[in-house]
Every structure is written in C-alpha cells, then in structure tokens.
Amino acid sequence: MNSKELLENLNNAYDEYHYPADFLNQYNIMECLAERNGIDTFLVQDREEAKYIAKCYYKERLKIDIKKDILSELFYDGLPKHIGTFENDIMYVAVREYIEGQTLDEYAFLNDLSENEIKKICVKICDILGTLHHRKNPIIHRDIKPQNIIIRPDGGVALIDFDIAREYQSGSDTDTIFIGTVAYAPPEQYGFSQTDARTDIYSLGILLRFLLTGSTRENKNIKVYRPLEKIIEKCTAFDPKDRFDDVDDIKKALLKANPKSQGIKIVSITAGIILCAGLLLFGGIKIYQKITYSPFSDDAIPAYMSDEERINDAVSYMKEKYDTDLFDEIDDIATIGDLREIMISIYGLDRDYVYGINMDMPQESDEYFLPWGWDNAQTIDRDIMVYAAVKAYDPSIVADWSSLKDDDGHYPGVRVAVSFAEDTGILTGVNRPGDLTIGDVALILANTDRVFESKKQ
Amino acid sequence: MDKSKSYSTIELWAKLFQAPTVNSYLSENDSFINQITFSEYITKLCESKGEKAEKIIKRSNIDTSFGHRLFSGKRNPSRDTVLQLAFGFGMSVDETQQLLKISRHTPLHPKVKRDAVIAFFLNDHKPLEELQIALYDNKLPILGGKKHEQ
Numbered sequence: 001m002n003s004k005e006l007l008e009n010l011n012n013a014y015d016e017y018h019y020p021a022d023f024l025n026q027y028n029i030m031e032c033l034a035e036r037n038g039i040d041t042f043l044v045q046d047r048e049e050a051k052y053i054a055k056c057y058y059k060e061r062l063k064i065d066i067k068k069d070i071l072s073e074l075f076y077d078g079l080p081k082h083i084g085t086f087e088n089d090i091m092y093v094a095v096r097e098y099i100e101g102q103t104l105d106e107y108a109f110l111n112d113l114s115e116n117e118i119k120k121i122c123v124k125i126c127d128i129l130g131t132l133h134h135r136k137n138p139i140i141h142r143d144i145k146p147q148n149i150i151i152r153p154d155g156g157v158a159l160i161d162f163d164i165a166r167e168y169q170s171g172s173d174t175d176t177i178f179i180g181t182v183a184y185a186p187p188e189q190y191g192f193s194q195t196d197a198r199t200d201i202y203s204l205g206i207l208l209r210f211l212l213t214g215s216t217r218e219n220k221n222i223k224v225y226r227p228l229e230k231i232i233e234k235c236t237a238f239d240p241k242d243r244f245d246d247v248d249d250i251k252k253a254l255l256k257a258n259p260k261s262q263g264i265k266i267v268s269i270t271a272g273i274i275l276c277a278g279l280l281l282f283g284g285i286k287i288y289q290k291i292t293y294s295p296f297s298d299d300a301i302p303a304y305m306s307d308e309e310r311i312n313d314a315v316s317y318m319k320e321k322y323d324t325d326l327f328d329e330i331d332d333i334a335t336i337g338d339l340r341e342i343m344i345s346i347y348g349l350d351r352d353y354v355y356g357i358n359m360d361m362p363q364e365s366d367e368y369f370l371p372w373g374w375d376n377a378q379t380i381d382r383d384i385m386v387y388a389a390v391k392a393y394d395p396s397i398v399a400d401w402s403s404l405k406d407d408d409g410h411y412p413g414v415r416v417a418v419s420f421a422e423d424t425g426i427l428t429g430v431n432r433p434g435d436l437t438i439g440d441v442a443l444i445l446a447n448t449d450r451v452f453e454s455k456k457q
Numbered sequence: 458m459d460k461s462k463s464y465s466t467i468e469l470w471a472k473l474f475q476a477p478t479v480n481s482y483l484s485e486n487d488s489f490i491n492q493i494t495f496s497e498y499i500t501k502l503c504e505s506k507g508e509k510a511e512k513i514i515k516r517s518n519i520d521t522s523f524g525h526r527l528f529s530g531k532r533n534p535s536r537d538t539v540l541q542l543a544f545g546f547g548m549s550v551d552e553t554q555q556l557l558k559i560s561r562h563t564p565l566h567p568k569v570k571r572d573a574v575i576a577f578f579l580n581d582h583k584p585l586e587e588l589q590i591a592l593y594d595n596k597l598p599i600l601g602g603k604k605h606e607q
Contacts, residue, residue, distance in 0.1 A: 003587045006577055007595065014570050028598050031536065032566035040568065049602055 019056070023086035023093050027054065037061070037422055043098065051098040052083055053160075056091055061419065069094040070139060070162055078128035078158045099158045105146035108211055115225055118211045119254050124157035125149065125204060126251035133197040133247060140196065144203035146210065198240040201247065205235020227257035310429035311439040314446035321449070322346045330439035337376030339388060339441065343369065347392045366395065371414065380436045382444075386426060387417040389448040424451045495539075495560045496530030502546060503528075517545030518585055518601070536562040537600045540575060544585040544600075550576050571597045 016024060027044040033053070034041040038061030044054045071094070072082040081097040102110070104121070113121075125144070132139040141148075141159060148161040206216050209232045213222040224232070231253050237243045244250050315327045326342055343349045349369060356368035365371070369391065370384070391398050391413075397420055398413035421427050426447040432440055493501075503510050514524030519541055526532040527542075534542070539560045543553040553576075554564045565572040574597065578588040585600070592599045 003578070003583055003591055006581060006583075007574065007591050010574060010577055011595070014573060016570065028571065029569050030571065030598070031563045032568050032572075033563060035568065042569070043563075045598065049598070 018058075018088075018090045020086035020088040020091060020093055023054070023095075027052065027095070029054070037419065044095070053080065053096045053098050055094045055096070057093070058091060060090070061415075069096075071096060074131070074139075076128065076131045077156065078124065079131075080158065080160055080162075099150045099152065099160060101150040101152040101156075101158070103147050104149040104151060104211075107151040108146065113211060115212065115228065118208070119228070119257065121149075121151070121157055121211070122204070122208055123251055123254050125159065125207070126247040126254070128157065128159045129197075129200055129204070129247040130251075133200070138197055141200050142203075144200050144207055146207065149207075196240070197246070198243045201235050201244050201250065202240075204247070204250065205232045205243075208232050208235070225257065227253070231257070307429050307431065311443050314443040315439060317446045317449070318346075318442050327438055327442040330437060330442065332438050334380050334436050334438045334441045335376060336370075336374040336378045336380060338438065339380055339385070340369075340376065342441070342445070343388065343392060349392065379434065380441065381434045382427075382430060382432060382436060382440075383414050383418050385436055385441060385444050386421045387414045389426070389444050390417040390420055393448055393452045421448075426451055493559065494530060495534065496528055498556070498559050499542065499546075500528055506546070508546075513542065513545040515545075516547075516585065517541040519545070534560055536560075537602065541585060541600050543579060544588065547582060548579060550579050553579055575600075 027046055029042045029044050030051075031043040032040065033043055038058040040056040040058075042054045042056065043051060045051050069082050069085055071080060072085075074082070080099055083095040083097060085095070086093040101107075107113075111117075129141070129144075132141060141162070143161060144159075148159060150158045150160055152158060208228065209218070209224075210216045212224050212228060212232075213219050215222075231250060234242070234244055234253075235250065244253075311330060315330055318324065318327055324346055326338070326345065340354045343354050344351055353367075354369045370388065374384075387398060398417050418427075421444075426444060428447055429443055430440060430447075436444075499513075500510070503513060510525070510528045511521070514521060514528075517524070517538075519527070519538065523532065527534055527538070536557065539557055539562055540553070543556055546552070546556075548556065550565065557564050565576045567573055567576075571592065574591060574595070575588065578591065589599045
C-alpha cells in the first residue's frame, strides 16, 4: 500500500465527529494521558504549539449534566487554570492549563527528600486544599495522591486531576457517586457517610506517610519523627470526627514540627521495593457506590497484593468456593471453549444458551450468552471476559442494551459491562487486553464474585 | 462471518497494534529501579543491530550534536524525538511502544489520530519523510514540531 492509500484508509476509518468542531479547529490532540469511566484526558496543543490538557467527558456514559468546569471559578497558583470549554451533543470538553513538572511520586523517587522538604511540600498542599475547602461551597478533591501532585521546575506545588472533585452539598446522607484510589481513600468513601473536607485530610495523611516511609501502609519498622507521625495518625483516624477539621490545623501542626534529621535513612533499594509496592496501590481501584462495599469484609477484593499473588489468590478462591479443577493450568492461554465449560459446570448455565449463536446478526441478546458466533478455539479478550462474568452474575446489568446502539453502533452491553467492572474494581490486577490466561479468567471471575458477594451483604 | 467487522475502529486498532491501554500500561509492575536508561537502551540497540549511531541519527532527521547527546545520556528526548528515532531504527509498532515506555513517555494511542497515522506508517515501514508529508498534508503537527517545517 502506498502512503496515499494508507492515509485514505485511515481517514475513512477515523471519525472525529464526537469531538466538538470548534475544539478540533483550535487544538491538535497529541497524547492520550488517561482514559477511564467515560472521561478521556488528552495532551493537546494549539496552533502555536502551546500545550494544554483537555478533559473529554462522554455525556451518554456519564449520565450527568455538566454545567461548568469546576476550575473556571478558581484562580490559584497551585491549580490548573481554566482555559475554555467546548460542547456538542456527545461530548463536553474542558481545556485547562498544562502544568510542567514532575509528579510527586517521580519527584520523591528521584530526589532523596528530607523530612523538612516533605514538610514544606505538605504545607503547600495544605494551602491549595485550603482554597478549595474554605469556599462558600467547598470543593473536595477526593483523589489526593502523589500522581496528582506536580512539582514545578521552580519548586512550586500544584494539584491536578479535577475529574471527580465536586461541590459539597450539606444535607445529603451519602454521595451519589464515588471514584477514587483505594490506598488513599478513607473508610467513609466506601459508603459510610458523606465525604467532606475530612476525606481530603485523610488522603493527605496517607500521602505524608507515603513520602516519609515509602509505603501507604503503616510500617512499624520505619521510625517516623514523632510529631509528624502524630499528624499522620490524626489525619487518618477511622472516624472523621477524630481527624483534623481543617487543613489549616494540619498546616499549623506541620510548621510546629521541626525534624532535625536531614535525610531519611532508608537504604535506597528498600525504598525502591516499598515504593514499587506503593505504586501498585495507585493502580486506580474504583468503588461502585451502589454496592455497599466494605473494605473490611472478607469478600472484598484484596487491596494490597502483587499481580502474581492476586492470580494465585483468585485461583484458590475459585477452587475452594466451587470445588473445581478448571483453573489448574493458570499459565495456559484460555479459550472460548474453556469459558463455556466454566459457565456450564460452575455457574450452571444452560448448554444451548452458552453455545447458542445468533446466525443473522452478531448482536448481543438475552437469548444467547455471548454476542458473537465465537469459535471454541478462539482466545478471550479482556472485554468479552468481563461481559461474560458480569452477565453470569447479573444478566440485568447488560440486558436491554442489545437493541440500543452506542456511538459506534456496536456492543453497548460489552461497554456497559466494562464500565461496571471499572467502577466496581473487577478489573483490579487485570493487565492484559487480550489472550487471557486461565489465571486471568479466574481473577476476573473471583473479583466479580467478591463484588457481588459484598453487594449481597 | 468476519468478526473484525463488528469491532469499532478504535477496537480494531487496539487489536492491530496490540496497543496497551494507558491504564494497563501504567499499572504494569515496572518500577523506576533496575530500569535501563534511554541512552543505554538505544546504544545497545545500535550494537545489536550492528548500526552506527550516526546513521540512526541521520535517518531520524535529528540534529547531529543533539543526537549524540541523546546517545550519551546528556539530554532526555521529547516524545516526538523518540518517535523520530523509532523511524531511524526502522522499528515496529511494538518496539516503538517499548522505546516510548523506556523514555517514560505515553504510548501511541489509537484514540489519537496523529498517533494512529504514525503507527500505520511504522507498521508499513515507511520512511520518516513520507510520514512528515502525510502529517503535514493532513494538517497534523509533524514530528519535531514547527522548527522542522520547511
């Protein structure tokens, strides 16, 4: 194929109608920084090659009414500036300042931060949170973590990623929706009570611990300067009532603490290992609010595990619960045939239903288990596995979608299932997009099982 | 029945390029430790391919002295520079994703049209010049930015 044909094919295939036309006129999309839950984050540049961040919200998937960019009312050095918004029927786009610098996790790794430096950074974060929390309608960021904090080249600190920050409405008992990062999320974000400013205070405590010890979890072997340790304890108290009420109080406590030591004495390799463990936790485990999901229940998806442990854990969980040897060969590539056998023998689904094919149209239907005329020898995609798992536990989640078409005209049920899985944590530890192994299949099923078990409670 | 027809374009590309999603890309267990540096990696790559750095730099259309600073680790490459080097090395899409990862840049992503064009041209082993013309004709920023425009 010559270049011209190649490009023609590509242009035919590539449809940008979902982006507002005036947005595309003004900006070129350069890099995809994140995609999750119907929100795509891009690095874009204008015609002068100045960089910006564009958050693209798919209205259909989010089912929310976006009235304005939360940042359009905020003017503070430590926050990305609001640049502009664009909108069409499909999408709402918020363009914001691109803040140059390193994320705090990278910065903390590359520089051996002293307790004093850590203190200074946290004081600056307190200042930023103060401007958010002390508004008439306080804004709770709810995803304070090192990846969302940028250290500018001049040492300035900025808080980014305002996907999920929202204005606090006093009076409601619980939040309507929550997405966050588990390692940094306090108990009430799992559905105990409405999150308020003390949610961010909790996460700030975990962040401080992470910077001081290299781990988000308490580690008794690492000695932390006592006044700073006290701050962590008070920030992360289980009951929000026992925490600091206001970031200003934390700032005062931080300023009062005067650590003498100039550097944290952790051998760098150890720090690296702990940091790796810490980084694993930032994977973005999400909680589906409709499910009263208790982090303390045995059924919850384990939060702290390496990928390998996770698969072994999932396999033994499934084996024990369903008394089966179908998951024995965890490293083998799973096939659609394996999936069908699992569905029939473990979940007791009807053979005709599982094997049925809609010959006329490869569509999702309630009549048949899988949307396509899959051949038993084919390997399994992550998305189709998630669809099968969710459908096996609760067909109603993906039902009623077969007759609808999404923006591409294909398989909305699969997307609904994947989106449900993203929200509930079913995808925790699932790293492969295709050619799943038996171990991956067990992991998705075990995660799904746990989500539905905790839903029952 | 042709199953591929039932995939949307984006899903098709994800399959074609085996492009990792950003999320899985970031959640892989790679850490900062024991990671080979970019300059070590491209130097080793030259050795294993029996190529001279000069040739790669030339084919990547990178300024010679800047290129040598990249190979010696005195400068860190921008994402565009990494992509230019990928063309210089004649890399596949997978190899390019790996190179982007080592340089701590975001992977080529099927949702980004410019990335998709780049990936198609890498996949077809087209020379860098043809890509630049194609990007320019399609009003997409060429690799290396305006300073490279004639």
